[in-house]
Amino acid sequence: MTSFFKDIAPIKFEGPDSTNPMAFHHYDPDEIVMGKRMEDHLRFAVAYWHSFAWEGGDPFGGQTFERPWHPQDDMGRARVKADAAFDMFDILGQPYFCWHDADIRPEGPDFATSLRNFEEIIAYFQEKMATRKIRLLWGTANMFSHRRWMSGASTNPDPDVFAYSAATVKTCMDATHKLGGENYVLWGGREGYETLLNTDLGRELDHMGRFLNMVVEYKHKIGFKGAILVEPKPQEPSKHQYDYDAATCIGFLRKYGLEDEVKLNLEQGHAILAGHSFEHEIATATAEGMLGSIDMNRNDYQSGWDTDQFPNNVPEVALAYYHILKSGGFATGGTNFDAKLRRQSLDAEDLIAAHVGGMDICARGLKAAAAMLEDGGLETALSDRYAGWDTADAKTMLDSDLDTIFASVLSGNVAPEPRSGRQEMLENYVNRFV
Structure with a gap:
């Protein structure tokens, strides 16, 4: 174990009467709910980006976290970061994790160098996963942070950026396939516009539709058996994003003939930004047979932006899982904690406790949802x-x-x-x- 998580023991289930903050009070992976183990219902995943790549900055201030892998600019520290990540996976015992390419490897001066860095870390992940139960829920490409993506990826007015996007997604799909990933996600953070004064909206949508068809074609070419997922979000960072909400994405997929090939990865915080509840987005997707997976977090309702906090609202979570269970539960999807610590929560213990609390909240929500379904009152x-x-x-x-x-x-x-x-x-x- 790395020194970062020293003296933190693996988290155990101690039941609702325990006062231990570093124990599960409601999440018992082996508890049977509606004929299935709780772990198999919830399929928890840790998000590599918020947990290990995020440095604690916000729009008004920079880095607050000091980690042994900072600065994240060379392969030695990328390995240290991976060591810490897998230590945390061992402590929490969750079955899955998720990553973007930019989370796990440093950017190189050119595509070839970035790819070598990426492939080296993927090989390192393979070694670690070979001796653990941890699996990859999904991989994805970060095509929104670097300045090359400032005008979009597949929707960029520069065809060279489209080409760079395609090459990037190919490498991330290859890596996801190599690691046995169960899904591949595309989130178009910059796939939208800042102003219509310089935007050919119809052309950009057509390019985005063709790009996604290329992704599906490549999935079949390499024999990837997982699901392709897109993640709706209405705004931030773009003024208007083309993947606004579940209904918008479903219409887009049908327009470009992808409704049988692509499903949705829905996030609670994104639902709120779109003016919806999380259960609305899930119910919309399940009504159309297009629910794939979920990102579990919450927004601060007094803020107008995506705060990505860990869940703590049992009624909200219960209604979300009610619709998931009603539709038959997850197939290849799961519950990814796309959530981050508050920038004042500096310690390793904070990162563990945040996930413990989130897993407990989801467990309580799942059990409440199952009880409502078994009682049948709403139906x-x-x-x-x-x-x-x-x-x-x-x-x-x-x-x-x-x-x-x-x-x-x-x-x-x-x-x-x-x-x-x-x-x-x-x-x-x-x-x-x-």
Whole structure:
């Protein structure tokens, strides 16, 4: 073990009565929930970027964290960072992790050098994973931080940047495949515009659609069996991003013939920025059969930006998992903690405790969601509310036309009386479980 996490023992489940801050109080990986182990339901992953690459800066101040792998500019320190990361994986015992290429290797002076650095670290990861249970939930490419991406990646007005993007994604897909990754994610942080005065929106969308088709074609070429996922976000860093929310992404995928090839990676914080709840985004995706995976975090509701805090709201989390369980649960996806410490939380213990708390919150939410599904109260209320559509007359009407429906209403056969939606009673019902 590296010195960074010295004296921190592996986290164990001690139950809800324990007062130990470095123990699980609700997350018991072997607990059976709806016939499946809790670990297999939640499929937790640690995000390499926020946990190890982020230095504690914000828009108004620079680095606050001091880590043994800072500055992150050579391969020696990249290996130290990897050592610390796998030490933390051992401590937490979560089954997965996720990375961007820029998180795990230093940038070189040219593409070839960056690729050599990347491949060296991937080989180092392979060695470490060979002796552990840890697996890769997904890999992805950071095509938003470096100045080359300032006008987008696949949507860039410069075709050379499009080419650089394609080469970058190829290398990251190869690495994800090599490590046995279960998904590959694309997040278009700069795939959008700052002003329409210099933007050919239609051309950029077409280029983005062609790029994603290239990704799918390459997936099949190399025999990658995982899912391709895109991650919606409405804004920040771009004024307007083309992958605004789940509904926008679904429409985009259908336009470019990708609805059977690509699913969604949904994030709680991004849902809030789009003006939605997390359960809304998940319900939208599951209704269309397009839920892939989730990034679990939260935003500060008093701030207007993406604060990426660890989850602490059981009712929000429970409703999210309710829709996930209702749809059959995760297939290749899981629960990735796309969350970071507060910049004042400087210690190694803070990083462990943050994940412990997040895993406990998700465990409580999962159990509440399962209990609601097993009780069936919400499903019964839903069935009762739409019962009229199960009648023969209603089904016939859907196969009819406006003239026939008009005649039926005019004859007096239709006289609707409003019925209560019972929202407050249903909210009270949910509160019984959370």
